[in-house]
Amino acid sequence: MVQTPVLIDTDPGTDDAVALLLAAALHMPVRGVLSSYGNLPLKQTHANAAALLRALDIQAPLIRGADAVSPNAEEIHGMNGLGGADFSTFLPERDCSVSTPERLLETYPQWDYIVLGPLTNLARLLHDCPAVCQRIRSVTVMGGGFERYNMPRDTEFNFYCDPQAVQTVLQSDLPLTLIPLDVTHTVTLSLRQIHALPQGCLRQKLFKQVLLYNCAAGIGHGCGGAVLHDAVAVAASRFPERFCFEQTTVCCDRYGHIARLTGGKKMRVAVRTDSRWMYEMLAKSMAYLEQL
Ligand code: RIB
Numbered sequence: 001m002v003q004t005p006v007l008i009d010t011d012p013g014t015d016d017a018v019a020l021l022l023a024a025a026l027h028m029p030v031r032g033v034l035s036s037y038g039n040l041p042l043k044q045t046h047a048n049a050a051a052l053l054r055a056l057d058i059q060a061p062l063i064r065g066a067d068a069v070s071p072n073a074e075e076i077h078g079m080n081g082l083g084g085a086d087f088s089t090f091l092p093e094r095d096c097s098v099s100t101p102e103r104l105l106e107t108y109p110q111w112d113y114i115v116l117g118p119l120t121n122l123a124r125l126l127h128d129c130p131a132v133c134q135r136i137r138s139v140t141v142m143g144g145g146f147e148r149y150n151m152p153r154d155t156e157f158n159f160y161c162d163p164q165a166v167q168t169v170l171q172s173d174l175p176l177t178l179i180p181l182d183v184t185h186t187v188t189l190s191l192r193q194i195h196a197l198p199q200g201c202l203r204q205k206l207f208k209q210v211l212l213y214n215c216a217a218g219i220g221h222g223c224g225g226a227v228l229h230d231a232v233a234v235a236a237s238r239f240p241e242r243f244c245f246e247q248t249t250v251c252c253d254r255y256g257h258i259a260r261l262t263g264g265k266k267m268r269v270a271v272r273t274d275s276r277w278m279y280e281m282l283a284k285s286m287a288y289l290e291q292l
């Protein structure tokens, strides 16, 4: 069966790194990656994405996306965005991301688009190149929170970074699946679970360091363990049958706060998943690293 190419729009970020690990271990057909500002400035997130793609042997073009000022998330992701884990050995000698997001979309007739950071890249594509956006078959977004928040004014980080982009995407006719904090916070990994993961090779040691940093930040914020928001979004895109969804209509205010309101954008919203299954997926993904 021919699989629809996947484009991952990401601001690595510790949980973005685990999301990319999952995509690699699941052999998802990742045919393009867009870097974005967010957890850190673009310079750092783009370098992180380049190193992660090489470390995970994800052979897809990496395109430099949007840069903008965003809240400092070093407390959650570390000064280098990867919990201090040093992936520099995997960093390519030179940056070969010479193309543009619209040129990338033109390489395949259809895409499943997964957003793990601010929606700035997608909103720009919708505004500047509406025709090429017709190639986007589905959009899975990690973002927003209905009763869970992590930023001021009852918002979530990705939506808080660029609320206008959220509104642009909600006004489009793109088929959306939303993975909000309300469901990502139900999947936490304890310190014990993380220590039980394999660490025999360099890649496993590095990803375990990423997980431990995320876990410490999560515990520091009262979450009880590592909260891997973006990995949940990738899992939902690949295995929707493992999630419960509701069909609803969603509005976004000028700060990025979302609510279920009549007249909002129709979309599928993830409401529940199986955290034990997610851990099993992560454990298999860590084991996969031994093959690289
Ligand atoms: O609110 C969580 C989201 O914001 C995740 O995507 C995390 O990586 C940050 O980008």
Ligand code: CA
Pocket (backbone or CB within 6 Å): 010, 011, 012, 013, 015, 016, 038, 039, 116, 117, 230
């Ligand atoms: Ca992210």
